[in-house]
Amino acid sequence: MKYYRSHVLVSVDPECVKRGAHEILDALQDELVAEGLIDEVQVLETSRIGDPAQGPDMMVYPEGTHYIGLTANDIPYIVKEHFLKGRVAAKFVAPEKAAVESELSAPTIKEIRVVLRNCGKIDPENIEEYIAEDGYMALAKVLTDCTPDQVIDMVMRSGLRGRGGAGFPTAKKWSLARDAVLPEKYIICNADEGDPGAFMNRLVLESDPHSVVEGMIIAAYAIGAVRGYIYCRAEYPIAVRTLNLAIRQARSMGLLGDNILGTNFSFDLEVRMGAGAFVCGEETALMSSIEGKRGEPRPRPPFPAVKGLWGRPTNINNVETYANVPQIILKGPEWFASMGTEKSKGTKTFALAGDVSHTGLIEVPFGISLREIVYDVGGGIKDGKGFKAIQTGGPMGGCLPAQFLDLPVDYETLGQAGSIMGSGGMIIMDDETCMVDIARFFMEFTQDESCGKCTPCRVGTRRILEILERICAGKGKHGDIETLEMLCKEIKTTSLCGLGQGAPNPVESTLKHFRHEYEAHIYEKRCPAKVCKSLIRYEISPEACTGCTVCARNCPVTAITGERRHAHIINPDTCIRCGICMQVCNFNAISIK
Amino acid sequence: MTGETIDKQTVMNAVEKAVQRYGASRDELIPILNDVNRSLGYIPAEAIEEISKLLKVSRSQLFTVASFYHMLSTKPRGKHVIQFCESAPCHVAGGREVWVTLKDTLKLESGETSPDGLWTLITTSCLGVCGVGPVILVDDDIYGNVTPDQIAGILARYH
Numbered sequence: 042m043k044y045y046r047s048h049v050l051v052s053v054d055p056e057c058v059k060r061g062a063h064e065i066l067d068a069l070q071d072e073l074v075a076e077g078l079i080d081e082v083q084v085l086e087t088s089r090i091g092d093p094a095q096g097p098d099m100m101v102y103p104e105g106t107h108y109i110g111l112t113a114n115d116i117p118y119i120v121k122e123h124f125l126k127g128r129v130a131a132k133f134v135a136p137e138k139a140a141v142e143s144e145l146s147a148p149t150i151k152e153i154r155v156v157l158r159n160c161g162k163i164d165p166e167n168i169e170e171y172i173a174e175d176g177y178m179a180l181a182k183v184l185t186d187c188t189p190d191q192v193i194d195m196v197m198r199s200g201l202r203g204r205g206g207a208g209f210p211t212a213k214k215w216s217l218a219r220d221a222v223l224p225e226k227y228i229i230c231n232a233d234e235g236d237p238g239a240f241m242n243r244l245v246l247e248s249d250p251h252s253v254v255e256g257m258i259i260a261a262y263a264i265g266a267v268r269g270y271i272y273c274r275a276e277y278p279i280a281v282r283t284l285n286l287a288i289r290q291a292r293s294m295g296l297l298g299d300n301i302l303g304t305n306f307s308f309d310l311e312v313r314m315g316a317g318a319f320v321c322g323e324e325t326a327l328m329s330s331i332e333g334k335r336g337e338p339r340p341r342p343p344f345p346a347v348k349g350l351w352g353r354p355t356n357i358n359n360v361e362t363y364a365n366v367p368q369i370i371l372k373g374p375e376w377f378a379s380m381g382t383e384k385s386k387g388t389k390t391f392a393l394a395g396d397v398s399h400t401g402l403i404e405v406p407f408g409i410s411l412r413e414i415v416y417d418v419g420g421g422i423k424d425g426k427g428f429k430a431i432q433t434g435g436p437m438g439g440c441l442p443a444q445f446l447d448l449p450v451d452y453e454t455l456g457q458a459g460s461i462m463g464s465g466g467m468i469i470m471d472d473e474t475c476m477v478d479i480a481r482f483f484m485e486f487t488q489d490e491s492c493g494k495c496t497p498c499r500v501g502t503r504r505i506l507e508i509l510e511r512i513c514a515g516k517g518k519h520g521d522i523e524t525l526e527m528l529c530k531e532i533k534t535t536s537l538c539g540l541g542q543g544a545p546n547p548v549e550s551t552l553k554h555f556r557h558e559y560e561a562h563i564y565e566k567r568c569p570a571k572v573c574k575s576l577i578r579y580e581i582s583p584e585a586c587t588g589c590t591v592c593a594r595n596c597p598v599t600a601i602t603g604e605r606r607h608a609h610i611i612n613p614d615t616c617i618r619c620g621i622c623m624q625v626c627n628f629n630a631i632s633i634k
Numbered sequence: 635m636t637g638e639t640i641d642k643q644t645v646m647n648a649v650e651k652a653v654q655r656y657g658a659s660r661d662e663l664i665p666i667l668n669d670v671n672r673s674l675g676y677i678p679a680e681a682i683e684e685i686s687k688l689l690k691v692s693r694s695q696l697f698t699v700a701s702f703y704h705m706l707s708t709k710p711r712g713k714h715v716i717q718f719c720e721s722a723p724c725h726v727a728g729g730r731e732v733w734v735t736l737k738d739t740l741k742l743e744s745g746e747t748s749p750d751g752l753w754t755l756i757t758t759s760c761l762g763v764c765g766v767g768p769v770i771l772v773d774d775d776i777y778g779n780v781t782p783d784q785i786a787g788i789l790a791r792y793h
Binding site: 237277330334486 | 659660661662663664665667668698699702703704705706720721722723724725726727758759760761762763764765767
């Protein structure tokens with residue numbers, strides 16, 4: 042392979058193309074030829090880099106300089122400055138802020154990139170760039186030097202656990218599938234990343250698909266599978282496209298199909314698309330969906346490793362689990378096991394969302410504290426507000442208050458604290474969030490996504506939601522909290538799959554840590570965070586009101602009365618609590634009580 | 635993609651194309667339904683009947699699959715489908731106000747289609763672009779960091 046001293050990646054995002062990205066590419070080519078630099082600087086097309094509204098933009102590596110707002114006329118200047126004189130063309134450099142806003146910014150000091158190492162660095166549509174980053178080397182090593190048992194042994198020594206959320210030891214899963222007696226085994230990648238707020242897998246699939254493909258081929262070799270499926274949710278059309286392309290490229294290079302790399306191991310892979318059902322992320326429901334049926338879970342045992350897809354032994358792992366495998370083989374299980382805690386090894390990707398300054402993806406070693414994640418990696422709470430709670434593990438996770446901030450993040454500690462690792466979504470909430478409203482919100486989600494097969498989940502989530510809705514509407518009554526606690530316990534113990542067993546978590550954890558908020562709603566008919574509309578009142582301060590009438594004129598239900606230049610009054614019976622009056626008041630005279 | 639009934643020939647063509655693309659196998663049912671839904675905007679009863687014949691799967695079984703998945707619709711949808719992401723990160727980022735404004739502006743509740751057949755308003759599960767919530771999707775166009783006052787402007791692009 043030819044080596045270049047610099048690589049220029051020009052964004053050919055549709056918006057950037059509209060703004061002249063192709064002209065930029067042509068100008069770069071011409072100018073580099075003219076300056077005699079064409080053998081030293083490589084020009085490549087890439088997907089979106091920054092905000093396309095500031096495009097066309099390009100990235101220069103190895104420096105990582107991001108130039109924005111370019112026109113073809115600027116190119117000769119930039120080429121002379123950057124590549125000839127070795128100076129950054131400062132006037133086109135993107136301001137720092139732009140990097141923070143992108144989904145994946147430069148790693149902060151606490152981060153270690155293993156799964157995300159190639160994201161944003163290589164062209165996902167070009168297999169050669171993956172190969173240049175030692176791609177498919179682990180596969181070659183495995184196929185030529187290792188027996189399947191040795192592969193499983195390496196994965197076991199690394200301590201890798203399932204990144205889909207439950208944290209089941211990967212090697213154990215593999216050896217169960219390997220030991221299964223029935224022939225014609227299958228392998229599945231669970232890319233049905235349905236947890237709201239979690240989009241780590243989407244980024245890996247879209248920007249480094251080959252790491253997943255390679256991990257799957259290695260797993261297939263280890264368990265002796267003949268065929269594999271990547272079940273990707275339909276909400277991720279770009280990921281589906283990138284994966285299909287990656288598979289085609291791998292096949293054309295002999296990395297998939299018959300006699301892979303000239304050995305007698307044969308395996309092929311295809312992408313299956315979901316059609317929008319959250320429960321399909323559950324492994325047995327996912328298999329039903331691949332079979333063309335309703336995505337409903339089935340009881341386990343039999344486990345997929347014994348009787349899975351079409352009744353055959355099947356191994357299912359998550360995107361991130363597979364993406365870790367080639368690195369473990371290449372760098373050795375000891376390297377992997379050196380990161381993390383005693384029982385949770387390696388790194389984990391998380392998606393930060395909510396009221397944190399830097400939302401987006403991060404990858405950190407296990408054992409890092411929640412505080413480090415929120416404040417050091419996430420930059421703290423937005424707008425200088427206070428921290429109230431962090432919800433980990435997606436809609437079936439729990440909300441943890443400030444006293445858990447120093448908790449080291451791993452599968453066990455989060456579980457003990459009343460939450461879960463889940464797939465890695467983290468929603469950070471500031472002190473203006475109502476925890477009862479949040480619990481109601483998550484219940485709405487799980488109630489809606491319950492597939493309806495088993496009664497505790499179908500009916501139980503509905504009952505919890507009804508009670509929470511009543512509490513938020515100011516109609517909570519004595520005994521509600523106790524009923525909620527009982528329902529949570531029973532749904533947890535009697536539901537068929539992870540969805541039902543986890544559904545009460547947001548309610549249970551908020552009841553435990555924010556019980557006073559429930560009590561304020563029920564007994565004092567008050568929403569401490571001033572969120573629940575039925576429990577708040579808008580009031581005009583007679584001292585501050587100048588009688589300008591702007592609020593009365595903007596009120597959609599004419600609930601505000603008063604004469605010009607005299608203090609106005611809001612009629613609480615007519616008021617619909619839309620908050621428009623507060624927005625339009627120029628004198629800050631209106632407040633929520 | 636209109637609210638009017640689609641003539642039988644169009645339905646047959648769409649079904650035939652999808653079945654040809656994936657093969658007449660039960661395993662390929664969901665990709666087939668997805669394709670039909672995409673080309674017709676929904677899955678009409680005639681399509682279910684035709685697929686049932688081609689795949690040799692009973693109509694009730696087909697219907698139970700078609701009605702299970704959010705992205706498949708057995709009812710006609712409007713010319714433009716607006717999907718609002720109802721997930722927590724969007725909710726925390728101010729999604730509720732956007733949702734209320736959408737409903738008020740269109741005078742529709744979730745799942746309804748406007749009488750003129752122009753709009754269908756539905757909610758969607760997480761689209762995975764949580765960094766820019768609240769998010770709405772109009773047909774295939776995604777809008778991030780949406781505020782209530784932008785709604786009218788966004789909708790105006792589709793008239």
